[in-house]
Amino acid sequence: MKPKTRCLCVTLLLFANNIVSSLQQTKQPNIVFIVADDLGWNDVGWNNPEMITPNLDKLAHGGVILNHSYVQPVCSPSRTAFMTGYYPFRVGLQPHGVQLNKTFLPQELKRLGYATHVVGKWHLGFCKWAYTPLERGFDSFLGYYTGSEDYYTHERTVGKCHGIDLRFNNSSLKTENSTYSTHLFARRAVDVINEHDTSRPLFMYLPFQAVHSPLQVPAKYSRMYEHIRDHQRRKYCGMVSALDEAVGNVTAALKRRGQLENTLIVFTTDNGGQTKSGGNNYPLRGNKATLWEGGTRGVSFVHGAGVGNPGSVRSDLFHAVDWFPTIVAAAQGKTSSAIDGLSHWASLSKGKPGPRHEFVYNIDQIKGNSAIRLGQYKLIEGPPGEPSGWIFPPTSWSGGKHIDRLWGSESAIMDRQNVSVYLFNLEFDPNEHYNLADVYPELVASLSQRLAEYHKQAVWPDFPPDDSRGDPAHFKGFWSPGWC
DSSP states (O other), X not given: OOHHHHHHHHHHHHHHHHHHHHHHHHSOOEEEEEEESSOOTTXXXXXXXXXXXXXXXXXXXXXXXXXXXXXXXXXXXXXXXXXXXSOGGGTTTXXXXXXXXXXXXXXXHHHTTOEEEEEEEOOSBOSSGGGSGGGTTOSXXXXXXXXXXXXXXXXXXXXXXXXXXXXXXXXXXXXXXXOOHHHHHHHHHHHHHHHOOTTSOEEEEEXXXXXXXXXXXOHHHHXXXXXXXXXXXXXXXXXXXXXXXXXXXXXXXXXXXXXXXXXXXEXXXXXXXXXXXXXXXXXSOOOTTSSXXXXXXXXXXXXXXXXXXXXEEEOSOEEGGGHHHHHHHHTTOOOOTTSSOOOOHHHHHHOOOOSOOEEEEEEETTTTEEEEEETTXXXXXXXXXXXXXXXXXXXXXXXXXXXXXXXXXXXXXXXXXXXXXXXXXXXXXXXXXXXXXXXXXXXXXXXXXXXXXXXXXXXXXXXXXXXGGGOGGGXXXXXXSOOO
């Protein structure tokens, strides 16, 4: 080959490689958004080596752990934040579901060319079809509408109403009685991956039922924790390991199809662990359904396509409302500035400083409590909720009792519950031992004024009374839309 010809070939080869590299960099990633239900801070391997979660640990350590990721105190509001990018107190779930004028995340992603699927727990309204997944941007749905149910029979009882809550798209599903839901949802997720047309990017929202009560799991998983004497904790930990196996099955399916490298995996809990049902948040204070860190600081990570600096831990503030704009940005789209969420994609992909310095934990007009975070300071107004102590897992010497290691006795904790205002410096006191409200009254006044501005935006949550029109007896034994 002549020198000029060889030079030309090398130039063309380099040009072709640059084009391929450019296309790889601009290709929209698949996105799998995994939500665990009621998973506590102390219930994953990277926070607690006693937990057997090898698949989640591998993803977390091979991605970026979000060490200050916050969610709502309970599940439905967190899902509202995930899907809309709005603080739930601004949405109100009026009256049977999320307002229909709110754009959901899959609707935004469909505009960007994504195929969209949801597998698992909905819990965002179902009294009429307009509130259900296929009307809110998803191409397919396998899962259940309500907040909890039996893992095997998929039955739910509310008062005198009893029925099955399991759907494939808009049809009631009768063929999966006795199928453990964690296995069922993982199997469906694998089917979605296998059947996906890879000429389009995939978005799969995968909110598992696990590890919400009732405590149910095949015996082989709870046997992994035979050293735990507490029955509830042993069974709960087995549920966590079953969830971990399910996540491993999903990532294995992506790998078999050659899609794992081009998939962004997001993982988060929806709120803190429920210590009354086996979960644990130690060393964080409190529990699910409280404004303490144990109810609101959630385990979370991102892994895969586009994520920069894998193997790192970020301490930027991140809130549940931020997933909406962050995921849209990862998909190469933009979101409205009207939402409360902020995109962290530049932080997660390029290592830039995080954009969030303030967020509202919650405003609950019914309970009469609210909380705000500004920088390192957290202000709580009103009763934060119970339990309010620091609860060791039952495997420790304490037997799971409420303990205050720094202040002394359990009674000392209870004595402080008459306090109506709390101020914590979470940089130096991340587990909320020292109430500084009396030390810095000017800071309390400033944060209280800021929180009052958010109160003005709050929509009163109009929870309707139980409606007999929704009784599954009217719908052949299934919890169904069509009654409001």
